[in-house]
Amino acid sequence: MAEERFLSDEFVSQLTAVGEVDIVVGLPTFNNRDTVQRVVNAILVGLVKYFPRQRSVLINPDAGSKDGTTEAVQAASIPDFRAVLASSPLRTMHVVSARYPGVQGESEALRMLFAAADLLGAKACAFVSPDLESITPEWIDALVQPALKDGFDFVGPIYQRRRFDGLLVKNLLHPLIRAAYGYQIEEPVGREVALSGRLASYFLSDQSHREDFPGLGAFEWMTTAAMAGGYRVCQAFLGPRVTASKRSALDLNTAIKEVAGSLFRCLEIHQSYWLSRQKCEQVPTFGFQPVLDLDPVRIDRKRMFQMFSSGVDDLRPVLEQILSPGTLEAITAIAKLEERQFRFPDDLWAKTVCEFAASYHHSAINRDHLLQALTPVYRGRVSSFILENGRAGSEDVELKLESLRQEYERLKPYLIENWNRKVR
């Protein structure tokens, strides 16, 4: 079968002009004109400040913006670096924008960036979101340094989160990945990551599952594939992640479908790795974590509980095909509690997730329906988590989360058992 030609002639021409580089910074965009210039400036200053001698290029794969985003990227420049830094750049700063073909999606943009990194022989490749309001030049240093100079293949982010922010990551993704893959990685769907050149080349060559991971799932796949592939993984403190575009609570269905669905798919792809993985190791962590407590995210806990309660009731026939009888009974029981007494214990939650993952693997029901059914159950978990930790400080919350992670680890044999069980 002929190899696919997916880079446009114009893009290749621009890359040829850039030539060999040490660092690629990828900035996928789609209608981000209002925010992208600040992000570009932060990247350029970061490159000049922290990597003044390295050859670098900022590549902007664009999904077909109609608001002048790529023009804004090209126009973003720092007229006099000496106003920001002590000196001017040593090297020509390259900024390349190109439309990527196909359907808008992270995986297409990433593929383009993998190809560019491979073609240019980049030693490190970082990805940054175009709607970041909190990015600083130091993010570039934090992401690129470990890949470029310290021999790491994958650099994940650690964000300084507000309390109750990222609960899906904290209650499901992080602990399940930790238990299964054996790495304590904080942000498995971090959108600001960096790769070594060799990992980018590997991802370029392994595009077989590209279409399985829409949206954020692409990042999840990268994270888990790096771990499963035996690549050196680390993470770096970046700071608060504040974006211009806010996800609404109504997007939870989509979030769970993308994120949890991608994770369950990753578990399938990498099962030969994690089923036999015994240990759980800490991931080298770089950077400085501030202790400043951010204001908590406001969540309508009561509404969450109500949606959980009604959801469990409405979806009982579906849940019966996913969960074991014991787990379902336990969930049903807590769904009937008064809201103030409601608790969704760690062990029950972890067990629920494990059963959902196994049922996904066995395609117990249509996978989309399965993931939809997870949503109300997750809402119950969130409601309980907030009720339990509403007045707790950051350190206490962290202790509770660590306890949850250990519960997941304890239940790994249960996950394996369910994963491997013969389906009648």
Added chain:
Amino acid sequence: MRTTSSSPDSPSGMPAPGADPLWYKDAVIYELHARAFHDSNGDGIGDFPGLLQKLDYVQDLGVTTIWLLPFYPSPLKDDGYDISDYTGINPAYGTLENFREFLEQAHRRNLRVITELVINHTSDQHPWFQEARSSPDNPRRDWYVWSNTDDRYRGVRIIFKDSELSNWTWDPISKAYYWHRFFSHQPDLNFDNPAVVEEIWKVMQFWADMGVDGFRVDAVPYLVEREGTSCENLPETHDVVKFLRRRLNEKYPMIFLLAEANQWPADVRHYFGDGDEFQMAFHFPLMPRMFMGVKLEDRKPIMDILQQTPDIPETCQWGIFLRNHDELTLEMVSDVERDYMYDMYALDAGARLNLGIRRRLAPLMDGDRRRLELMNGMLMSLPGSPVLYYGDEIGMGDNIFLGDRNGVRTPMQWSGGWNAGFSAADPERLYLPLLSNPVYGYQTVNVEAQRRTDHSLWSWMKKLIQVRKSTRAFSRGGIEFLQPRNHRVFAYIRTLGNDRVLVVNNLSRSAQPVELDLRAFEGYIPVEMFGGNPFPRIGRLPYLMTLPPYGFYWFRMRRL
């Protein structure tokens, strides 16, 4: 009154009919030290009779002007820049009569000669200083800058920071401090004193009457001091220059002044005045950026500095160079750039001196013939009169262990024989030891060997100079930068009237493709200037070219 004159312009020394007062714009300058070039009397020190014997060589190379480093009587604590007699010849180099004869023979070969005018300071052994220090009442007391304390002119930078702690030195004889911007044995003259200015003019007249064609004025920015300033580039300094230039114009209109002002281009611009100060000034900031560009494989540093370079009066010219008798100065770069240069070119800390690198061109280029050619190609094609340092035409090496800047001032290597053909003396008597390592030693790198083959660096340099001189677009033309997307390619057009030359340089160690936007020259035929081969006619599409590693092309654009 002119005692002797043998200017190439006319026997009388006045401009010959049709003589071009802007001759310096077309000059290819060859910098050398009489001491280092050739020894005629076997005392181990080069001299003027010896230099005279090598004038045919200099002429054959193709350069047009010789710049002589200081040859005046001197204690030689700063290689002759510490002068104790402005109107004499250091006896080790010969006599005034030897100099006159050398000058005449140079002029017969159409070689002009420029000499050093080191007027910012003298040696502390100069009779002027000896008198000045003898008593506060001495008539020459005010010829230098004295102070009862070392508090004056606070904060002024120290130039020779590796060897001096202060710009003031206590004189135990005079019981006062004297000011010196360079070594402590080089007290600064006081240019606020009209008598000093007059005396300097007399010195200039002395050499002008003898027939020299120009003066390279050393350390110009530091002539005058004022409290609360950096004591550099002061308006009063420009007044002194304007005065001397005016006098020169009146009496010796063909003689030109070349400023050594190691400053940013915008500051050097002032030394051209309105065409009433220096005719030429060295472009110091360009030089390290050429080295940076080749190491970075990026035209950015070179282009940036050239784009920042202000226009100069029509009668003026930049002097551009790669190396000279001093360290490769890194004063006019940022800290980041300096660190980069040190890491790339002077990893051995022994190669670093003051704020610079004391290495010759060839070792800086790792002996890479391609890079040597590229650098010289840029030197000969960028705007300005190129200055070639003696020995660089054969790729001479250096010896950083000789102390100060002596490592780049070793004897010229003429042959692989006794003392490299430099001197008949015992080798131990040479003023500096010869280079003798297997890579750059005189047995390997010498004129005699290189003149035997058409493919040597020397032969190539000769050809390069010849091609450069074939068009005035290089020496007097404007420059327009092309900015192809490939940043590793540095391309520009030099234009003078209908004469157009396209220069394309590959700064990279790997072969490079480049598409040039030459639509403005649609229909022209580029003719490669070294081989004379025509290239495809330029059309409307981008002109695709490929260049070998460190390769460059010069194309004369023909419309036929």
